[in-house]
Amino acid sequence: MRRNIFVxxxxxxxxxxxxxxxxxxSLVIIYGRRRxxxxxxxxxxxxxxxxxxxxxxxSSYDAICREFxxxxxxxxxxxxxxxxxxxxxxxxxxxxxxxxxxLDEFQYIVEADPSFxxxxxxxxxxxxxxxxxxxxxxxxxxxxxxxxxxxxxxPLFGRREASLKLSPLRFFQIREFFPNYRIDELIxxxxxxxxxxxxxxxxxxxxxxxxxxxxxxxxxxxxYDEALNILRQEVREPRTYLSILAAIAEGKNSPGEVASAAxxxxxxxxxxxxxxxxxxxxxxxxPLGSKKPVKLRFRDNYFRFWFRYVYKLRSLLETGLxxxxxxxxxxxxxxxxxxxxxxxxxxxxxxxxxxxxxKTRPVEVGTWxxxxxEIDLIAxxxxxxxxxxxxxxxxxxxxxxxxxxxxxxxKAARSGLSxxxxxxxxxxxxxxxxxxxxxxxxxxxxxxLQAIERIIEDNRRK
Numbered sequence: 001m002r003r004n005i006f007v008x009x010x011x012x013x014x015x016x017x018x019x020x021x022x023x024x025x026s027l028v029i030i031y032g033r034r035r036x037x038x039x040x041x042x043x044x045x046x047x048x049x050x051x052x053x054x055x056x057x058x059s060s061y062d063a064i065c066r067e068f069x070x071x072x073x074x075x076x077x078x079x080x081x082x083x084x085x086x087x088x089x090x091x092x093x094x095x096x097x098x099x100x101x102x103l104d105e106f107q108y109i110v111e112a113d114p115s116f117x118x119x120x121x122x123x124x125x126x127x128x129x130x131x132x133x134x135x136x137x138x139x140x141x142x143x144x145x146x147x148x149x150x151x152x153x154x155p156l157f158g159r160r161e162a163s164l165k166l167s168p169l170r171f172f173q174i175r176e177f178f179p180n181y182r183i184d185e186l187i188x189x190x191x192x193x194x195x196x197x198x199x200x201x202x203x204x205x206x207x208x209x210x211x212x213x214x215x216x217x218x219x220x221x222x223x224y225d226e227a228l229n230i231l232r233q234e235v236r237e238p239r240t241y242l243s244i245l246a247a248i249a250e251g252k253n254s255p256g257e258v259a260s261a262a263x264x265x266x267x268x269x270x271x272x273x274x275x276x277x278x279x280x281x282x283x284x285x286x287p288l289g290s291k292k293p294v295k296l297r298f299r300d301n302y303f304r305f306w307f308r309y310v311y312k313l314r315s316l317l318e319t320g321l322x323x324x325x326x327x328x329x330x331x332x333x334x335x336x337x338x339x340x341x342x343x344x345x346x347x348x349x350x351x352x353x354x355x356x357x358x359k360t361r362p363v364e365v366g367t368w369x370x371x372x373x374e375i376d377l378i379a380x381x382x383x384x385x386x387x388x389x390x391x392x393x394x395x396x397x398x399x400x401x402x403x404x405x406x407x408x409x410x411k412a413a414r415s416g417l418s419x420x421x422x423x424x425x426x427x428x429x430x431x432x433x434x435x436x437x438x439x440x441x442x443x444x445x446x447x448x449l450q451a452i453e454r455i456i457e458d459n460r461r462k
Contacts, residue, residue: 009037009041009044009166012041012164012166013041013044013045015162015164016028016045016162017045019134019161019162020045020049020098020100020134023132024129024130024132025124025128025129025130025131025132025133025134025135026133026134026135026161026162027124027134027135027137027156027159027160027161028134028135028136028137028160028161028162028163028164029136029137029138029145029149029150029160029162029163029164030042030136030137030138030163030164030166031138031139031140031141031142031145031146031163031164031165031166032140032142032164032165032166032167032280033140033142033196033230033234033279033280034140034230034233035196035197035198035199035226036140036166036167036168036196036197036198037166037196037197037198038104038138038139038140038166039055039104039138040197041166042102042104042136042138046100046102049098049100050075050095050097050098050099050100051075051099051100051101051102052068052071052072052075052076052091052099052100052101052102053071053075053102053104054067054068054071054101054102054103054104055104055105056103056104056105056106056107056108056109057105057108058108058111059108059112060112061109061112061113064084064108064109064112065081065082065083065084065087066081068084068087069081069082069087072087072091076091076094076095077094078094080094084103084109084116085116085119085120085123088101088120088123088128088135089123089127089128091133092128092131092132092133097132098132098133098134099131099132099133099134100133100134100136101133101134101135101136102135102136102138103135103136103137103138104138104139105138105139105140106137106138106139106149107139107141107144107145107148108139110144110148117148117149117154117155117156118155120155120156121155121156121159124156124159125159137149140233141233141234142165142234142278142279143234143275143278146278150163167195167280168194168195168196168197168280168300169195169196169197169200170195170347171186171187171190171195171344171347171348172347172348172351172456172459172460173195174186174189174190174195174200175456177200177201177203177205178200178203178205179205180205181205181209183449183450183452183453184429184449185209187337187340187341187344187449188209188213188333188337189203189209189212190301190340190344191301191304191305191336191337191340192212192213192216192301192302192305193216193223193301193302193305194300194301194302194303194304195301196300196302199223199226199302202215202221202222202223203215203216210326210330213326213329214322214326216305216310217309217310217313217317217322217325217326217329218317218322219317219318223302223306224310224317226302226306227302227303227306227307227310227311228242230279234275234279235275240262240264240272241272241275241276242311243261243262243263243264244258244262244264244269244272244273244276245276245281245282245303245307246261246262246307246311246312247261247262248282248296248297248298248307249298249304249307249308249311249312252296253295253296253297254293254294254295254296255269255270255273255294255296256269258296273296277299280299280300281298281299281300281303282296282297282298282299282300282303283296283297283298283299284296285297285366285367286366287366287367287368287369287370288364288366288367288368288378288380288417289368289415289416289417295369297339301340301343304339304340305336308336309325309328309329313325313328313329316328334393334394337393338391338392338393338394340393341391341393341427341429342376342377342391345376345377345389345391345427345452346365346377348452348455348456349362349365349377349379350362351455351456351459352455353379354459355455355458355459357425357437357445357447357451357455358379358387358389358423358425359385359387359421359423360379360380360381360384360385360386360387360419360421360423361379361381361384361385362379362380362381363380363381363382364378364379364380364381364382365377365378365379365380366378368415368417370414370415373411373414373415374411375388375389375390375408375411375412375415376389376390376391377389377390377391378415378417380417380419381419382419383419383420384419384420384421385419385420385421385422385423386412386417386418386419386421386422386423387422387423387424387425388408388409388411388412388415388417388422388423388424388425389408389424389425389426389427390404390405390407390408390424390425390426390427391427391428392404392426392427392428392429393428393429394428394429395428395429395430395431395432396426396428396430396431396432397431397432397433398431398432398433398434398438398446401426401428401431401438401446402440402444404426405424405426405440405444405446408424408426409424409444412424422443423443423444423445424443424444424445425444425445425446425447426444426445426446426447427446427447427448427452428446428447428448429448429449430448430449430450431446431448434446435450436448436450436451437451
């Protein structure tokens with residue numbers, strides 16, 4: 001079933017439209033991991049505009065120039081040919097309106113002609129800067145864009161009006177993909193594929209969550225080996241990165257532990273972590289208020305799920321024992337989702353503040369731990385107030401919930417992060433026999449999934 005959904009890139013579209021309405025030339029760079037929705041964003045922006053939209057492929061520069069010239073001819077209605085730079089030079093004189101030029105998968109053009117960025121820079125400086133034209137350079141090779149185009153050594157440094165690194169959607173933005181799912185089912189889907197639009201579109205909203213998970217783990221399906229495909233495209237040593245991510249999935253969270261488990265020299269582990277951060281696959285986390293110690297955790301839920309289950313269960317899956325693997329997943333899914341739920345609540349902090357579910361303005365947001373103590377989430381407005389949050393993917397009665405809040409208050413007192421005003425919030429899957437939000441007193445509050453769903457809906461209506 002093919003679905004055509006474009007969700008919540010309003011901020012990015014507004015930025016592009018504001019640049020388009022300007023009188024002068026503009027150069028925009030849009031990049032991000034593949035399947036995140038870059039091309040779809042640009043197509044939405046290009047609606048109703050005179051646009052040369054060219055998607056480059058791995059080929060010789062002569063072949064790329066011929067293809068680009070053909071795209072330009074179809075758009076401009078004039079026979080044009082030659083080097084891309086020559087066509088860009090001539091194009092503004094061949095149309096009576098502002099022109100949009102999109103060079104998608106731009107890294108392939110530069111691979112074919114390494115001098116292209118320098119030649120484009122000279123053309124911008126000598127002529128295009130005075131033309132009614134916008135050029136968008138787009139691509140999925142994250143390292144290439146951050147190192148070769150955005151760095152100060154790049155010939156195009158200082159020429160761009162804007163650069164957008166497109167990230168996956170957040171949890172509160174995925175409802176449109178699964179309009180009939182309950183919120184707990186949405187969290188499960190988000191925990192399995194994250195917010196990458198192409199991955200969400202591969203699932204069938206008319207099927208159960210279990211059936212969709214079965215499709216993810218079935219050999220030959222799109223999502224079964226997508227993690228491998230991304231690593232093979234983006235990194236030079238896929239096996240090393242596989243070992244590193246597998247170690248994190250197994251619960252190793254310090255750089256030293258990960259290096260040891262992955263058999264990587266601890267002195268070189270940082271370079272691997274840095275690239276995985278660039279790709280938005282993992283992130284380094286520090287206790288709020290401190291620079292050390294550092295924990296590594298998955299930022300992208302698709303990779304979290306893939307390494308927790310698909311990679312680990314590949315022997316079962318490759319021998320056709322799909323149902324046995326699925327049984328293992330369903331038995332351990334609540335434990336897995338407890339980590340996902342913490343991330344979902346962290347994403348929702350700004351929305352919770354907007355509707356008054358959190359009293360603290362979230363100037364700083366993070367986690368905290370010391371030895372065997374940990375606080376899942378803290379929002380701080382330094383010198384004014386702090387909100388300490390405990391997140392539990394479970395059902396609780398009111399008495400147990402109040403006991404958990406008292407424990408949270410004791411941990412908060414030892415964290416050194418208390419403020420003149422403090423509140424303590426427990427977010428759980430379901431509060432038995434009570435409506436939420438429930439406030440045992442003015443400083444303590446209990447929220448469950450029903451309350452979270454109302455918060456998301458309230459923000460959607462605003």
